[in-house]
Amino acid sequence: MGLGLVKWSRIKSPWILHFNSGACNACDIEVLAVLTPRFDVERFGMLLKGSPRHADIIVITGSVTRQIRDRLVRIYEQTPEPKFVLAVGNCAGTGGVFQQCYNVYEGVDKVIPVDVYVPGCPPRPEAIIHGVVKLLQKLQEAS
């Protein structure tokens, strides 16, 4: 019962932190579209938070440049458990068009664990919401 309540609250109140790890801004604009009135994810209890200490889901766009790697790891470590990572866009999934560049890590999962990948260049806001729903479903099914 108690655990059921906690699980319910986690599914109903996913707060996100938006992190740009070297994206071209296209994915970021789509993430913002998710938060603004047209798609309004506050309907599902999602809020954008400024501090990683307040967040549950880190939404990462971009292909993780060498320069930002340490910052990304630090932000990930600053986020309290349970935390989840949503990699938005082709770059965050595989490095995208920056694959085999000398200065990128070719994907967020080379640096920190990722829960859900949302492909697209950039993915549409519906796709990002779908990714979050997949994440919450994983949470629902986990015991």
Added chain:
Amino acid sequence: MMREALGVVELLVFPGFLFLSWLALYFEWVDRKFYAKLQYRYGPLYTGPKGFLQPFADFVKLLAKEDIVPAAVDRFLFTLTPILMLALAFYALFYVPIVPMVRNVAFGAFEGDLILVIFVLTMVGFLKFLAGWGSTNRFSAVGAVRTAFQLLGYEIPLAVVLLTAGMGAGTLNISLIAQKVASNGILASALLPALAISIVCFQAELERIPFDIPEAEQEIVAGWLTEFSGRRLALFRFATDLELTLAAALTAALFLGGPYGPAIPLIPVQVSYFLWFMFKTTVIVMVLANIRALFARLRIDQMVHFSWRHLLIAAVAEAIFIQVLLAAGVIA
């Protein structure tokens, strides 16, 4: 014996801790929902009916999250401030008439409780400063200093304007002021400018747009709240909701008569208290949400400049106005 039992119920259940907790979450919901409506959004929608359980879900989730204590923080302040802030917000609410049950006044009412509540409001602002300062984070420190600076701006006009209501009613007992205002139409209308000033001051006290300078997330992450996570953040958010409740209840009591109002026929007096209280406070919270949706953030110097140049002068003018009316015998 019966009276004591009723007193315990009043302290713990209605309108005590349980009802106040519900009220705080209800006001957060009204605030978020109305704010969303003004922006052509829906706001929380799927958590309970119309998203009513959203603040509760946020609270439970934060309670169950990992509670990080960074190595550099002042552990004593980091632990003390959330608890003390919650306790103070609850404490002040027992002096504000909400739904009087046993006696016809608030649970802890005594002559001079207005001074006590003003003191608690200042203490809450000061605790925010200590919380940010104890975090030893550069963003927290900037937010904390801004909180303290902002406190200098809004605190004096707020105190002047709250005491003006006391002057007009001839008492410093919040419940008696509310009764007097509810029964005296001339006093209530003379206090309308004071109502407007107090709403602006409470907007600053609650650190909401346009006075959310201490937690400006585009500049300083989350201000004095930056380092808090898990349980501590849950307590802070809950304390902020209670502060919103306190602001709405206090404004309603001092300037609109709080729970007292014209008797509604065919229902017990306590039910009419409840209906009047909910009506007045909900309207005040909606006005606060409307201000939040209308404005953009001010700079800290603009805020302090505005408070001292305009707000304080308006508050003092209102106090003089009430004194003149009292001297002329207009307010009986």
